[in-house]
Amino acid sequence: MTRINQSPDVSPEDRPVERGQLTAGVEDARILVVDDMLLMRQMIGMCLSRGGFRNLAYAENGEEALQIIAESPPDLLVLDLKMPKLDGYEVCRALRANPATAALPILVQSASETPEERVEVFAAGATDFVSKPINQPELLARARMHLENRFLIKRLSSFHERMHAELSIARGMQHSLLPEPDGLESIEAETGTRIEAAYQASFELGGDLWGCWTLPGNRLGLFVLDISGHGVTAALNTFRVHATMARFGGRVRTDPAQFLTELNAALKPHFPLGMFATMFYAVLNHGTGKLTYAGAGAPRPMIVGSGGLRFLDSSGLPVGILTSPSYENRTEQLAAGESLFCYSDVLIEAPARDKSFLGEDGLADLVQDVLAEGPRETLVARLLDRFFTGRERVLPDDLTAVAVHRVKTGKA
Amino acid sequence: MEYKIETTGDAAKVVFSGDITFSENVSFRQLLKDLSAKNVKSCVFDLSKVGMVDSAGLGMFLIAREQAENGGWKLSVTGAQGHVASMLKLTKLSDLLQS
Numbered sequence: 288m289t290r291i292n293q294s295p296d297v298s299p300e301d302r303p304v305e306r307g308q309l310t311a312g313v314e315d316a317r318i319l320v321v322d323d324m325l326l327m328r329q330m331i332g333m334c335l336s337r338g339g340f341r342n343l344a345y346a347e348n349g350e351e352a353l354q355i356i357a358e359s360p361p362d363l364l365v366l367d368l369k370m371p372k373l374d375g376y377e378v379c380r381a382l383r384a385n386p387a388t389a390a391l392p393i394l395v396q397s398a399s400e401t402p403e404e405r406v407e408v409f410a411a412g413a414t415d416f417v418s419k420p421i422n423q424p425e426l427l428a429r430a431r432m433h434l435e436n437r438f439l440i441k442r443l444s445s446f447h448e449r450m451h452a453e454l455s456i457a458r459g460m461q462h463s464l465l466p467e468p469d470g471l472e473s474i475e476a477e478t479g480t481r482i483e484a485a486y487q488a489s490f491e492l493g494g495d496l497w498g499c500w501t502l503p504g505n506r507l508g509l510f511v512l513d514i515s516g517h518g519v520t521a522a523l524n525t526f527r528v529h530a531t532m533a534r535f536g537g538r539v540r541t542d543p544a545q546f547l548t549e550l551n552a553a554l555k556p557h558f559p560l561g562m563f564a565t566m567f568y569a570v571l572n573h574g575t576g577k578l579t580y581a582g583a584g585a586p587r588p589m590i591v592g593s594g595g596l597r598f599l600d601s602s603g604l605p606v607g608i609l610t611s612p613s614y615e616n617r618t619e620q621l622a623a624g625e626s627l628f629c630y631s632d633v634l635i636e637a638p639a640r641d642k643s644f645l646g647e648d649g650l651a652d653l654v655q656d657v658l659a660e661g662p663r664e665t666l667v668a669r670l671l672d673r674f675f676t677g678r679e680r681v682l683p684d685d686l687t688a689v690a691v692h693r694v695k696t697g698k699a
Numbered sequence: 700m701e702y703k704i705e706t707t708g709d710a711a712k713v714v715f716s717g718d719i720t721f722s723e724n725v726s727f728r729q730l731l732k733d734l735s736a737k738n739v740k741s742c743v744f745d746l747s748k749v750g751m752v753d754s755a756g757l758g759m760f761l762i763a764r765e766q767a768e769n770g771g772w773k774l775s776v777t778g779a780q781g782h783v784a785s786m787l788k789l790t791k792l793s794d795l796l797q798s
Binding site for chain 2: 513515516517560561562563565584586587601602603604605608609632635636644646647683684
């Protein structure tokens with residue numbers, strides 16, 4: 288095939304230089320030229336083929352144009368206004384009304400050119416306007432600009448679609464790091480607890496993770512963690528954290544302060560400056576209700592039950608900041624009939640529609656309201672229902688809420 | 700988030716207002732550039748008009764702290780209230796950022 292755009296009468300100035308690489312292939316674009324005068328069709332066609340465009344089609348009136356477009360939509364329409372059967376305005380309106388052609392660039396060319404007419408042309412849906420008699424370099428420059436825009440937008444939207452798909456796969460993979468329902472059921476049976484959890488990934492990726500396991504001596508280990516920031520880095524680091532924890536043996540898992548210390552040592556070298564993980568790790572003896580825990584700056588967990596609500600002191604330097612921070616074990620009693628409730632900061636920080644946020648006190652009030660309204664074992668589900676009343680369902684950050692309900696008639 | 704830098708001799712004070720969250724990443728980095736161009740010996744972040752700071756915001760303070768250490772100037776924060784004060788206390792960053 289002969290490439291016409293090699294012809295010497297196309298000056299280098301006519302060619303897009305900076306955007307050239309991005310819009311390679313623009314010459315293959317299909318252009319439909321619509322005019323009732325043969326001479327005009329020929330003239331426009333010649334101008335475009337001199338400019339390197341070789342995929343041209345022609346129509347003599349609006350009706351024929353719509354027919355051709357329905358069969359094989361072009362990338363650009365060069366449209367006359369005054370034509371028999373269906374005029375240019377009608378063609379514009381018909382194309383804009385159809386979702387398939389709503390974004391098709393339409394370059395209108397017309398002889399009579401009053402300001403009113405221009406307004407009407409654009410109102411009908413034209414993308415651009417050239418006046419007759421046609422200035423050929425101008426027509427070519429405008430045609431090329433609209434085709435390049437169309438190509439760039441197509442590329443951008445396909446990139447966007449791909450990223451969207453990738454992020455959704457990544458969210459799914461991140462989700463798979465969380466405890467499986469089957470595993471939870473057997474942990475519940477073994478420990479005489481009910482474990483109620485909710486996790487919602489943000490529209491971007493986030494860095495929340497939680498997990499639990501049984502330990503020798505009637506014990507249950509539970510952690511919640513939130514890697515600071517959003518996006519791919521935070522999400523990928525949840526995999527690093529998960530893999531690191533998987534290597535910890537029973538001795539580390541039964542000692543919360545030691546657990547945080549070891550995790551910090553493993554993660555600190557890999558976390559970029561300004562990134563850290565806030566965390567809470569607790570070991571519950573489900574026989575006696577003794578709770579041993581250590582905090583690394585996670586939002587303060589609550590113990591709730593008929594006796595009211597009390598906070599646990601989860602203060603501590605987040606994991607990943609200093610080479611050797613010190614963590615300390617604290618103890619508390621989780622009585623039968625009480626629940627340990629852990630959550631990520633989005634619950635206290637996410638803005639409501641009126642821009643206010645709950646804060647710790649607001650969340651505590653909400654928890655107590657919800658507890659008074661129904662069974663303790665469904666606290667998390669009912670709390671989130673209330674939380675999302677007055678808030679967008681799509682959150683800017685991951686949401687994690689986990690409760691360990693110690694049942695009254697358990698093994699204790 | 701908005702901020703205003705006040706310089707007295709070789710000491711600077713940055714007065715923040717609004718929320719310091721993930722979305723302020725870019726303007727915070729600009730602030731750090733502005734600060735390092737001023738060659739100050741010490742800088743105080745005044746947080747008394749800040750309503751909320753999230754974990755990404757705290758991360759930015761840590762980046763500022765590192766820049767101060769590398770640049771040989773002193774960084775401290777002051778005036779934190781409400782949610783901001785509890786976040787600094789909870790994460791013990793108040794100890795790290797108070798010199």
